[in-house]
Amino acid sequence: MNKQEQQGMTIIVKTVTRLTFGLILLYGAYIVLHGHVSPGGGFAGGVIIALAFINLMLAFGRDVTLKKISKGSTSFFESVGAILFFGIALLGFIGGCFFLNILPKGAPFRLFSAGIIPFCNIAIMLKVGAGIFAIFLALVLLETEAKERK
Amino acid sequence: MIELYVLLIIMIIGAIIAIRVEDLLSCVIAVGVIGLSLSIAFLILKAPDLAITQLVVEILCLIILIRATLRKDLPFSATGRWVLNTAIVLFFILIFLAAAAKCLKDLPGFGYPMMNVSKEYIEKAVEMTGAVNVVSAIILDFRAYDTLGEATILFTAVIGVLAIVRKIGKKKEGTKIEDEHE
Amino acid sequence: MIRPYDIIPFFVIIPLGGAFIISLIGKKVKWFPDVAGTFATLALMIISVLSVWIVNKYGMQVYNVGGWKIPLGIGMVLDGFTCFMLVTVNLVAFLITLFSVNYMNRYTSKWLFYALFLLMLTGMNGVIVTGDMFNLFVFLEIASVSSFALVAFGTEKYELEAAFKYAIMSSVGSAFILLGIIFLYSYTSTLNMADMAGVLMQKGQGNIILLVSVLFLMGFGLKAALVPFHAWLPDAHPSAPAPISAMLSGILIKTLGIYTLCRLFFNVLGATQPILSILMFMGILSMLAGVFLAIGQWDFKRLLAYHSISQIGYVVLGIGIGTPLGILGGLFHLFNHSIFKSLLFLNSGAIEYAIETRDLKLMGGLSEKMPITSKTSLIASLSIAGIPPFNGFWSKLIIIAACVQAEHYIYAALAIVGSILTLASFMKVQKYAFYEKVQELTAKAKEAPVFMCVSMILFAILCAFTGLLLAPTVKGLFLDLSVKALTVGTGYARLVFGAL
């Protein structure tokens, strides 16, 4: 188990993961950006992006992944996402009301429509993606530490 | 809606298996069956947003749970008054179901919701918010404050997990411990 | 152009913003979490006092989040009951933050503590100010989830176990509450509380309302630790760090349990006589069971936790009587209890800080070593036991008088018995902890650091003088407002739509 943690799975899994990693990220981004015109949204997209990284971690082992994205940066992105969303909410005060949709609505069915909604989606995506990956990372590190101590 | 009945029965069977089976891994897999059937049920109930979200969340939950249970023992123990306690719990559950069967008649029937407030959402969402996905319009504009709460809960969970996995929580008397670097 | 209702969202914005910023830079900058936490809670306390003035001057206020008129959007409501709870919560929270500045040096990762603390405060303030059913559930969950993590904050064995038990019980309670909300939504097709109350008045009370009442009673009863559902409290409250024990016992169970029960049963579902009788019965049961279980305890904090169950029983008894006098007594006792119980938990924390034990048998002679802790805990003990000039006496007196007035003589007698047993139990605490001869462990005890003392002294002053809230003019400004907000019943709907 421990060996597998460090080195990851077989070469077949690694190759497939390498090929699909970008596609999954792309799909996540699509779901996020089109949240207001099609099913999906920031939350589902964020989880998909987090799952892409989790997939990478399961296939390549934790050391390789930790080199790409460190634990500190996940909690940093999470806080940034939270503050972004909170900031969008506060921006409503310009128009006089908490959470007011201050941006122009645009034409329906276009990507840039619906005022603050796409921006909210992006902020939630950052928050959820980083947050879920941080949870997963914390749990994995906890487990492996416990095993190493034994 | 025959497929919905089938799905619900599959979910109930999955739940019973998850309760009865002694192997933890099988238990978690049975939960996966329930969750994925739920995702399909959402699709049949015309809720694609929910189906996508449920699907990805289910996968995530399964990964976390399987990692938690992998290669861990399962000592199966029944406490002393097993029969009595189970009988009491079953008794209360039966009362609850009987009462619910009587009371649920007051609700509007399946397939005929009242939709007093929702009617306005459906009629006005596009012109008022510009989003054609009414669910998106509700969660990020009409009821965005709820979504802020939801994001906060996830944030709380992350902070909470970080707090729980600390190696040393309490500093003992006399020993000097530097704060952990994470 | 500042309108009076613009104040309402800040009860959520300030602690939430504080928590986010602490999580971003608190890890690097060591002094920041203390300062940010203290100032955030201080600001909250000031604006909560301001809110009392606003309600007195301008009457009930409704805020439409996002500019969407209710019931389309989410409404926040500021009425007498709301501002009463806000003052209680934020006052206690500020003093507890002062205490934690020194106390939390015993634990690692202070920034996590402050972030979780402010998130819990966000949840509680959100529950109090909201006027929307589902929004109430969301903020309830924020407060609950952060309190699970805070109970396990020390990451010791028993703390984790207590946190797990608490988390499971609380999650089951949340599931009941959510099911109740679904039934209500399906029946009334709206989520706004005022709108819901209006629709329920038109449609009448079906069987389904009975089922929803039972579900809410179980769900919120679990959160408030009323007696059949109290099993988690004596484990969870002592396991947390002392400031958190004070928060949990002092205000969390009241906000998530009592406030929500009152708001939903009085203002939304309509308080019918059967429900009130059940509430009264549960109150008496909690009161007696709590105090009987407390007498045999030797763990200081565990004893206090059992007393919380007992005192919550008084509050529920007072509210369950249903007359204006009873509600006044119940709410006043809620306020008083949050002050003296927080003080007692802080005292236990100060003792634990000094000698690292909670076992009363190992203490003794602390009155010489820790004079401030000893004096303040004496005041708090007299308050909780209901000895005259202190605040506990007045509220218990009102509750008993209300019982007699409503001709529940047996309940009045039982309330007096409970009060005497409380006195006996706290005489034991005082004797063993502070006045026996000095033991080996207590010989080297020192008085607590400065901020802890300041916080305890302020609490003790409040204990001695909040009886003055019953003085004629002050009573009209603060307590009577909240009583009026509850006795208006389902007329709440009319008031909210009138205040738009």
Place this chain on the structure above:
Amino acid sequence: MILYLLCLVLFSLGIYCTVRKRNIIKIIVGIMILEYSVNLFFALIAYKENGRAPIYSETQDILNMVDPLPHALVLTAIVIGLATTALLVAIAIKIYEKYGTFDITKIRELRG
């Protein structure tokens, strides 16, 4: 009506699993089943006969939509469930690390 009852049966199974099982993972599973059943109930009351998904389309007129409000609520409820589950699993793993077992009959240091 029958569907509602079946959903409540699922809810009861969740309660049973949470209350009667003596293994931490099984208790968490019980909580998850509870959450699933509650979410399903929300979706059930939102369904409208011959309704369509609540998304407008550019090419065709959609008149009969299902109730979108419960869908929004379920999205929130799913996230709340995920957060609770994650925290519970973290506590469970930590308990396993400290006690070496998932059996709660063996880890009772506290008594309520």
